[in-house]
Amino acid sequence: MRSEIRDYRTGGDEVVLDITRDCAEFVVGEGDGLLQLFVPHATLGIAVIETGAGSDDDLLSALGDLLPADDRWRHRHGSAGHGRSHVMPAIVPPYATVPVLDGCLALGTWQNICLVDLNVDNPDRQVRFSFLAG
Amino acid sequence: MRSEIRDYRTGGDEVVLDITRDCAEFVVGEGDGLLQLFVPHATLGIAVIETGAGSDDDLLSALGDLLPADDRWRHRHGSAGHGRSHVMPAIVPPYATVPVLDGCLALGTWQNICLVDLNVDNPDRQVRFSFLAG
Amino acid sequence: MRSEIRDYRTGGDEVVLDITRDCAEFVVGEGDGLLQLFVPHATLGIAVIETGAGSDDDLLSALGDLLPADDRWRHRHGSAGHGRSHVMPAIVPPYATVPVLDGCLALGTWQNICLVDLNVDNPDRQVRFSFLAG
Numbered sequence: 001m002r003s004e005i006r007d008y009r010t011g012g013d014e015v016v017l018d019i020t021r022d023c024a025e026f027v028v029g030e031g032d033g034l035l036q037l038f039v040p041h042a043t044l045g046i047a048v049i050e051t052g053a054g055s056d057d058d059l060l061s062a063l064g065d066l067l068p069a070d071d072r073w074r075h076r077h078g079s080a081g082h083g084r085s086h087v088m089p090a091i092v093p094p095y096a097t098v099p100v101l102d103g104c105l106a107l108g109t110w111q112n113i114c115l116v117d118l119n120v121d122n123p124d125r126q127v128r129f130s131f132l133a134g
Numbered sequence: 135m136r137s138e139i140r141d142y143r144t145g146g147d148e149v150v151l152d153i154t155r156d157c158a159e160f161v162v163g164e165g166d167g168l169l170q171l172f173v174p175h176a177t178l179g180i181a182v183i184e185t186g187a188g189s190d191d192d193l194l195s196a197l198g199d200l201l202p203a204d205d206r207w208r209h210r211h212g213s214a215g216h217g218r219s220h221v222m223p224a225i226v227p228p229y230a231t232v233p234v235l236d237g238c239l240a241l242g243t244w245q246n247i248c249l250v251d252l253n254v255d256n257p258d259r260q261v262r263f264s265f266l267a268g
Numbered sequence: 269m270r271s272e273i274r275d276y277r278t279g280g281d282e283v284v285l286d287i288t289r290d291c292a293e294f295v296v297g298e299g300d301g302l303l304q305l306f307v308p309h310a311t312l313g314i315a316v317i318e319t320g321a322g323s324d325d326d327l328l329s330a331l332g333d334l335l336p337a338d339d340r341w342r343h344r345h346g347s348a349g350h351g352r353s354h355v356m357p358a359i360v361p362p363y364a365t366v367p368v369l370d371g372c373l374a375l376g377t378w379q380n381i382c383l384v385d386l387n388v389d390n391p392d393r394q395v396r397f398s399f400l401a402g
Contacts, residue, residue: 001300034135034170036365038367040376042323049221055209073323087317087323089315092225097229128374134266168304179358184310189310189355192342192351192355193355196355200334226359230363231304231363232363233271233304243308244309250358268401
């Protein structure tokens with residue numbers, strides 16, 4: 001397994017950050033196998049969705065309804081509603097697997113691999129890219 | 135890695151489509167390893183749930199509450215509420231992994247592998263089956 | 269692939285059960301590869317979240333809001349609201365993948381691997397641990 005950590009900066013706002021290009025680059029030159037993505041954070045998720053046509057904002061809005069940024073959370077410190085960021089990875093998992101064929105991601109036309117970050121207090125993030133040859 | 139695309143028709147209604155039989159057939163003759171399922175679509179998810187005892191309809195109802203088919207979505211075209219189908223894969227992911235032992239899926243008695251499709255505008259779907267020998 | 273079933277008792281209450289220690293122990297002595305976890309149950313999920321600081325209870329509360337334990341579910345038997353436990357695995361999946369490096373889980377500091385069990389009628393649970401060398 002080839003495995004590598006890359007650093008990202010998600011900033012101080014809720015964000016859906018497209019990392020598809022880095023995923024594609026990571027598997028260039030490989031054959032067939034599986035790309036496994038993993039974020040070593042308790043307040044970060046990975047989603048495979050379309051970006052750039054409104055759905056990234058739609059996802060943040062939906063998560064605002066499903067996991068409101070209010071004072072309901074037992075886990076609380078930092079910004080208001082921070083506790084919801086710790087529940088999110090149960091629903092938007094911190095891992096994903098994507099098939100790789102002849103060094104190319106087998107994504108659909110409209111699919112992008114994205115970090116989902118509601119946590120406005122921790123802008124420094126890491127993603128582990130791992131490739132298992134098949 | 136052995137990998138193969140199969141075509142499905144999900145029709146014009148919201149649907150939970152059981153593909154367990156095709157998954158089982160795909161790994162017949164293999165040894166131990168991992169079945170990875172992936173759908174190359176931005177509006178389709180994979181769920182491992184019980185089917186045929188009400189839970190498939192319960193899932194569609196729950197998704198109707200969690201991601202309502204109304205006009206809240208920025209991404210909009212086609213049928214009303216279409217944008218929710220683009221948010222769904224962040225919550226019901228477009229991939230799944232299932233252990234395979236001696237050519238058999240290591241599923242529990244009541245588990246079935248299903249496509250979850252809220253998108254009534256695109257009935258033609260593909261699923262990629264990949265087997266990684268372990 | 270090395271694969272093994274372990275038994276757990278989740279008891280008669282909703283619970284988030286931390287199994288990180290067993291996961292770590294399972295991969296000791298291995299090299300690099302992927303830990304795949306799978307629960308052969310239709311009413312059980314796996315989440316990678318922080319435990320012991322309120323977020324486990326926050327997750328149970330959030331699931332109480334998102335999938336209420338009332339009489340809305342078509343699938344019904346046993347305790348009130350049981351049907352929601354059958355919808356949960358579409359949202360909190362029954363599998364997870366975690367990278368392993370030199371026999372160690374590549375988890376972040378605050379990440380724990382947990383069973384999520386809303387089903388108060390079935391306290392006897394199994395988890396399949398599988399390691400794919402990479």
